Amino acid sequence: MYNILIADDERWMCEGLKKVIEKCAVDFIVTAMARDGLEVLQLLEKEDFDLLITDVRMPEMDGITLLKEMRNRQISIPVIFMSGHDEFQYARAALRYGAIDYVLKPIDKEEIRQILLKIKSQLDAENNGLELTTTTDALALSPEELHQGTQLVQKLKAVVESSYMEELSISRLSEKAGFNSSYLSRIFKLETGKGFVQYLTEVRMTEAKRLLQDPRELTVGMIAKKVGYWDEKHFSKMFKKEVGVSPSEYRKDKLPTR
Known part of the structure; x- marks a missing residue:
């Protein structure tokens, strides 16, 4: 089972996404939730996570700044961004700094399931000692x-x-x-x-x-x-x-x- 950290300043969004992921049943479990980028960094220092799903716009530290700081600290877990339809510039920046994918709100269950299956294959291969060309660094633009x-x-x-x-x-x-x-x-x-x-x-x-x-x-x-x-x-x-x-x-x- 792989651990997911969700970050969104709206608690109901975190809870809703957690339920969606549970229904997907793809060997992922949400083990922690954060309100902003600063809280994410604090959690990453204390616990191990296999995937971060974060909103683009958050108070204190937004998603893009968070991703840059993660890269500076050599934290390379896969990151998925959530964004609204009017936030494509943010999504582009997210991909540039190494986000593995992004999803639009409202969250679609099947889309999330397909993305998680793709990431699971990558994590399974890495845990079995295989090298993949679709790592987070390779996807950075x-x-x-x-x-x-x-x-x-x-x-x-x-x-x-x-x-x-x-x-x-x-x-x-x-x-x-x-x-x-x-x-x-x-x-x-x-x-x-x-x-x-x-x-x-x-x-x-x-x-x-x-x-x-x-x-x-x-x-x-x-x-x-x-x-x-x-x-x-x-x-x-x-x-x-x-x-x-x-x-x-x-x-x-x-x-x-x-």
């Missing part, structure tokens, strides 16, 4: 790498906006760019606030809505292919999920009656 990643994301967005009708995937694009797909996915989400697939879907649906309002009245099947979907049924399902109505209903509502 320099300012130059972050800048390079930011530029790369802008290029990716341009590719999506010009080639959304083609078969696109983050793995294929990262291979062409010479980047690790996990790294690129992480940077893309930090820069845009959404995953690559969601971004691609939104671009496709925006174009689909434009075509559905075209007076030439292209068939739904033709529009599906023009925006990158070869299966009309799948396109219609995705359209309704994203827009709230079917393509036909959208067209009927938008086109003027004759």
Whole structure:
């Protein structure tokens, strides 16, 4: 069983996350909770923890300052950051200083479970004397790498906006760019606030809505292919999920009656 330290100035958040972790049942247990970075450092001096999950914004000492101080003190346990949707700059800084991952509030149980499973595999391997390339230090990004990643994301967005009708995937694009797909996915989400697939879907649906309002009245099947979907049924399902109505209903509502 691996020990987790949770840090958040809101006690209810700590208690809620503790319950989520208990329900995940992935060999982790919350053994301590702290209100800010200073309290975290005090606990780290007294007890052994295998993982720290901390909020970004806290009084006395925030999460970023805490992580920097941990690195100065050669404390290298994995760190996960929690942040709000409007705190991506903080999350980027967290990754630069070696955070292993970050999650958005409100906390999603399945997301936490998947992250804990990944960290458990890493800890299991380390305890068995195996070397992993996905250590905390390996995941730390320099300012130059972050800048390079930011530029790369802008290029990716341009590719999506010009080639959304083609078969696109983050793995294929990262291979062409010479980047690790996990790294690129992480940077893309930090820069845009959404995953690559969601971004691609939104671009496709925006174009689909434009075509559905075209007076030439292209068939739904033709529009599906023009925006990158070869299966009309799948396109219609995705359209309704994203827009709230079917393509036909959208067209009927938008086109003027004759």
